[in-house]
Amino acid sequence: MLDVPPWLYLIAFLIVLGPLVFVHEYGHYIVGRWCGVKADTFSIGFGRRIFGWTDRRGTEWKVGWLPLGGYVQFAGDRDAVSQPDAEWQSLPEAERAHSFPAQPVWKRALIVLAGPLTNFLFAIAIFAAFAMVYGVATTPPVIGAIEAGSAADKAQLEVGDRIARINGRAIEDFMDIPMAVAFDLGRPVEIGIERGGEQRTLTLRPRIVTETDRFGNKAERAIIGIRPVAPVYTTVGPVEALTAGTAQTWGLVRMTGKILGQFVTGQRSVKDMGGPLRIAKQSGEMATLGVASLIFFIAFVSINLGFINLLPLPMLDGGHLLFHAYEAVRRRPAPLQAQEWAFRFGFAVVVTLMLVVTFNDLGSFGLWDRIARLIG
Structure with missing residues (x-):
């Protein structure tokens, strides 16, 4: 271990x-800027400021002592969770026009949505970079080996069978199989297979196993007891x-x-x-x-x-x-x-x-x- x-x-x-906190909050911040909203504070972490600075737009950039998140506080916000300040309407007209509550609802929704969306885009960029560096692994959903006594063995699946569907969902890659089965708590699954040019449908119940990783962490997942053929790596x-x-x-x-x-x-x-x-x-x-x-x-x-x-x-x-x-x-x-x-x-x-x-x-x-x- x-x-x-x-x-x-x-x-x-x-x-x-x-x-990740920076990426999430920057998504809010940059879309807010595009929408003409002034950001008063951009904080990584909560609580008292450890260090920071104020830029020429009047936005305070800071790092708080509690590193469990962050926030962007726009003009017109009362607090870090963007509840509107009751006094925002009394701001001078020039300032009020650049406050968050004064924006049309579609702009406010876009600014809010930008944070989570940026997290997804960040993940896509990382996975795309891995694909560029290592290539894309393609493993056809074809059975390369079957564990004796497993659910697949009892259902009389055979080496060479192609898994076409699981519970009606099309299977394009072998890695789609554990994704469809592992976290479904061992409930019966309907599997469509292609064998010798013929299509068949059968039902089997995955077995729940407890696995221990090299750090001693235990996790449960469901398996049907099949192994893939060798993957093919393609430069993309x-x-x-x-x-x-x-x-x-x-x-x-x-x-x-x-x-x-x-x-x-x-x-x-x-x-x-x-x-x-x-x-x-x-x-x-x-x-x-x-x-x-x-x-x-x-x-x-x-x-x-x-x-x-x-x-x-x-x-x-x-x-x-x-x-x-x-x-x-x-x-x-x-x-x-x-x-x-x-x-x-x-x-x-x-x-x-x-x-x-x-x-x-x-x-x-x-x-x-x-x-x-x-x-x-």
Whole structure:
């Protein structure tokens, strides 16, 4: 089992989260500038300023002492989560015209959407760069080997069978197979295969296995017990690389959405949720595997950051988009009191989730097991 120096967790965490927070907030900032909105503050981290400066446009750029996120506070915002300042309408006309609340709803929605969208674009750029450097691996969805006694063996799949569909979803590459099966909690799957020019459909139940990685982390996933044929690496140009990066990003977005849906419906335990401490742990682990692994992990976290920020919670970008959608449909903003209560609810939800994931994260470091051994 590989050991990770404790200091590496913090360094790798800052390397992962710092650029991603900057990318997310810069998306808000640059689209705000394009829309003619003045930014008062651009902050990486929360709390008291460690260092910073003010540019010629009057925007304060700073780094806060709590490195768990960031924010852009536009003119007319009351706070870091962009609640409107009740006094924004009393600003001088020239300043009011460049405030966030004074903009038409489509501009405000575009500025809000720009943050998560930039996270997705950042991930696409990373995956595209990998494709340019290493080529695109193409592995046909053809069975190269079958594990004895596995679900595939019991269903009488054969070496050479081509997996065409899983639960109605077309399979183009072998890596689509574990993506379609691994996180579906072992439920029965309907598989369409091509064998000898004929098409067949059969149903099998994947087996859930618990795997331990080289760092001692345990994870459950479902498998059907097949292995691929050898992959083929193809050199690609910029357009093909962007296409591959977009497809890879979309696949991870769908996987994230599926897992989140399982949490919401109770199919997956909240014990599986992770937060900043787990990201720090995984960042340190990826750093020990090399620069390429760490950069790939940054892309993965960027996708998760963009996805989570689109959730319809008032503290998050998705909550702001929900209010903007209400305003676009009703032709007037939601009542201020309703917005206040919604933000309080969102704050309570976010704090509760942070407590849950922190409890889980401490468990992933083995803290609760050590306490149990001491008590026992």
